[in-house]
Amino acid sequence: MSHVFAFALLLSATFCPFAMAQDSSPQGQAQWLLERLTGVKWPADSTQVNQVAQKISAGDKAGAADIALSQPQFLNVTVKQFALQMSTREENLQVPFNDFTAAFMGVTRDNTDARELLYGNFYYKADPAKVTLNAMDLGNDILMSNRHYQELAGRRDVDVGASLIRVEGQMLVAAQGDQGVITSMVPNPDPAGVLTSRAFLAAHATAGTNRRLVEYTFREFECIKMPEWSDTSAPDVRIGRDISRAPGGDPTKFQTSCKGCHTQMDGFRGAFARWDYNGSANDGFPGYAGVTQRVDSGVDTDPTTGSKVVRKMNRPNFIEYAGGFVTKDDSWINNARGTANAMRFGWSGDSTGKGVNSFGRLIANSNRFPQCMAKRVWASVCKYDLPADQADAMFVSLGLNWATSGYKFKDLFKAVATHAKCRQQ
Amino acid sequence: MKIPTISRKWKSISVIIVGMFGLSTLSFNCAPSLFQAASYNLSSTGLGIFSLDNIQSKYSLLSAEQSYQTMLNVTGQNLTGTAAQQTEYNQRFNSLGATNNLANLTGSLMLGSTSVAGEVCNGLVAKEKALAADARRFFRGINFTVRPSDNNLAAFLSAVDVLAVSAWGRNINAEEQVLFSQYFEEFKANLKTTNNAQQTDNLCITACSAVLSSFDALVY
Numbered sequence: 050m051s052h053v054f055a056f057a058l059l060l061s062a063t064f065c066p067f068a069m070a071q072d073s074s075p076q077g078q079a080q081w082l083l084e085r086l087t088g089v090k091w092p093a094d095s096t097q098v099n100q101v102a103q104k105i106s107a108g109d110k111a112g113a114a115d116i117a118l119s120q121p122q123f124l125n126v127t128v129k130q131f132a133l134q135m136s137t138r139e140e141n142l143q144v145p146f147n148d149f150t151a152a153f154m155g156v157t158r159d160n161t162d163a164r165e166l167l168y169g170n171f172y173y174k175a176d177p178a179k180v181t182l183n184a185m186d187l188g189n190d191i192l193m194s195n196r197h198y199q200e201l202a203g204r205r206d207v208d209v210g211a212s213l214i215r216v217e218g219q220m221l222v223a224a225q226g227d228q229g230v231i232t233s234m235v236p237n238p239d240p241a242g243v244l245t246s247r248a249f250l251a252a253h254a255t256a257g258t259n260r261r262l263v264e265y266t267f268r269e270f271e272c273i274k275m276p277e278w279s280d281t282s283a284p285d286v287r288i289g290r291d292i293s294r295a296p297g298g299d300p301t302k303f304q305t306s307c308k309g310c311h312t313q314m315d316g317f318r319g320a321f322a323r324w325d326y327n328g329s330a331n332d333g334f335p336g337y338a339g340v341t342q343r344v345d346s347g348v349d350t351d352p353t354t355g356s357k358v359v360r361k362m363n364r365p366n367f368i369e370y371a372g373g374f375v376t377k378d379d380s381w382i383n384n385a386r387g388t389a390n391a392m393r394f395g396w397s398g399d400s401t402g403k404g405v406n407s408f409g410r411l412i413a414n415s416n417r418f419p420q421c422m423a424k425r426v427w428a429s430v431c432k433y434d435l436p437a438d439q440a441d442a443m444f445v446s447l448g449l450n451w452a453t454s455g456y457k458f459k460d461l462f463k464a465v466a467t468h469a470k471c472r473q474q
Numbered sequence: 475m476k477i478p479t480i481s482r483k484w485k486s487i488s489v490i491i492v493g494m495f496g497l498s499t500l501s502f503n504c505a506p507s508l509f510q511a512a513s514y515n516l517s518s519t520g521l522g523i524f525s526l527d528n529i530q531s532k533y534s535l536l537s538a539e540q541s542y543q544t545m546l547n548v549t550g551q552n553l554t555g556t557a558a559q560q561t562e563y564n565q566r567f568n569s570l571g572a573t574n575n576l577a578n579l580t581g582s583l584m585l586g587s588t589s590v591a592g593e594v595c596n597g598l599v600a601k602e603k604a605l606a607a608d609a610r611r612f613f614r615g616i617n618f619t620v621r622p623s624d625n626n627l628a629a630f631l632s633a634v635d636v637l638a639v640s641a642w643g644r645n646i647n648a649e650e651q652v653l654f655s656q657y658f659e660e661f662k663a664n665l666k667t668t669n670n671a672q673q674t675d676n677l678c679i680t681a682c683s684a685v686l687s688s689f690d691a692l693v694y
Binding site for chain 1: 534537539
């Protein structure tokens with residue numbers, strides 16, 4: 050194949066696609082719309098392109114988008130990739146299909162409120178009436194490993210998006226016997242949609258101090274990196290004992306730097322105080338095998354406090370400042386309420402809570418969540434960034450309309466793809 | 475499938491072409507778009523709600539799954555793929571696009587794409603060979619029962635053009651027509667003793683692979 054490769058390179062070197070003018074004919078618009086919503090290219094003479102072109106010619110852009118949204122590739126490629134990038138720490142597309150991604154695809158297909166992704170008590174799996182898999186066991190193949198989802202994604206004869214079924218009630222492994230055999234499972238007492246999915250916890254609750262769970266919740270669902278919402282004027286009473294108040298002997302550094310992020314992360318991380326992920330590398334996917342656990346369903350309590358929180362919350366062997374906050378329950382406080390952050394996030398609801406479910410509700414009901422989803426969908430479909438002076442207004446507007454219409458992902462994809470500015474001229 | 479052995483001439487051409495490709499896509503022809511498409515940064519600044527992330531390109535790189543699904547889709551094959559196609563895709567998965575970032579379009583990605591395209595085109599040729607000539611979509615004028623030298627250039631270019639319309643959304647231009655014409659002649663000239671009907675399959679597979687794994691087919 051080497052000479053074919055060379056020939057392909059030669060073809061590539063002879064022209065530059067960026068120099069090509071955008072085809073603004075109905076046919077050209079149709080092809081672009083189909084490609085951007087389904088994530089794959091289509092033959093110019095295909096039935097789908099012609100159908101979409103007819104709708105565009107008739108001035109029915111929404112109808113044209115509906116045809117694209119009804120193609121199986123919309124869920125199986127576009128939405129799948131949209132969610133895969135958010136599901137793990139790597140934030141790329143070369144991660145296995147997982148429960149987090151299945152939930153996004155299911156919620157999109159079923160046209161349900163996307164906010165439930167952050168606090169709902171459900172998960173999606175393959176419908177046994179539609180597809181038969183070897184890895185169908187709830188305990189071993191869904192809670193203890195990712196085998197169920199990987200086998201489903203590997204089944205090329207299956208339309209994954211169409212084969213998913215919503216299951217009410219998240220479950221947890223409560224006890225394991227010899228060789229890790231599951232001896233009991235219990236309903237998840239603190240369900241929070243994808244925040245308590247195996248993929249998200251495997252990515253962010255493994256090792257560490259559970260601060261990463263807060264950091265990545267904001268990164269993925271509020272589209273903001275930690276340093277950008279740090280606030281050194283916020284109170285430090287919630288900052289843990291493992292954070293030095295004078296790093297390198299300099300208390301000023303803590304006050305002017307460390308404190309800004311830790312006041313936010315440590316304020317919220319109590320929500321995850323009962324969660325841990327016991328990962329191992331036994332299914333060929335390092336760091337992704339293992340089980341999510343809660344202290345009230347089997348994990349040891351903190352011996353130094355006797356409280357039902359995971360030990361890493363208080364790190365008894367790593368105390369930098371004895372007067373720091375000791376986590377004893379899963380309460381959290383929102384310290385991102387300073388002037389800038391209050392405007393940025395647009396909070397509604399309580400500024401304190403207990404557990405991941407209430408934390409997820411806070412995020413889902415913030416003004417910024419729909420704006421962030423609008424920005425992500427824009428990146429997924431339009432593939433370019435608006436100038437800064439247009440971006441704020443665009444995402445606020447798209448987010449507001451999306452929220453008003455009920456947080457349905459199909460509506461958002463449609464609104465973005467048919468927006469006059471989405472396709473660059 | 476036996477592919478003609480790569481000649482020293484082709485090896486030399488490959489090296490030159492890699493350089494040409496690098497220069498033409500990274501500096502002369504496409505520089506502004508390519509470098510502006512450095513990354514998707516979904517963060518925000520402290521001033522505006524959402525920042526300018528400097529992505530101005532009209533085009534994005536197809537990810538691994540997008541590339542594979544696109545190859546099957548534009549050639550009108552079953553989206554599930556054959557066992558051989560799936561195996562090839564799985565083996566090349568890690569060299570294909572991990573993001574939609576154009577800056578990740580590398581030589582290894584194009585090489586991996588060529589391998590996957592080869593298997594997809596193998597499936598296409600097998601499918602079309604089984605059809606009567608006038609029932610085919612791509613290789614209407616190709617006679618698969620005779621050697622390449624008994625097929626004519628016009629039929630070959632016509633097949634390439636149909637492939638281009640499907641994969642690139644446009645007809646081949648004059649420059650590409652010259653390149654494919656040269657390829658047709660060189661393919662025939664290099665065959666020597668293996669000049670049989672099987673080589674007509676290979677000619678079509680390689681031309682199809684070149685179209686499906688070229689730059690224009692890997693972006694959208």
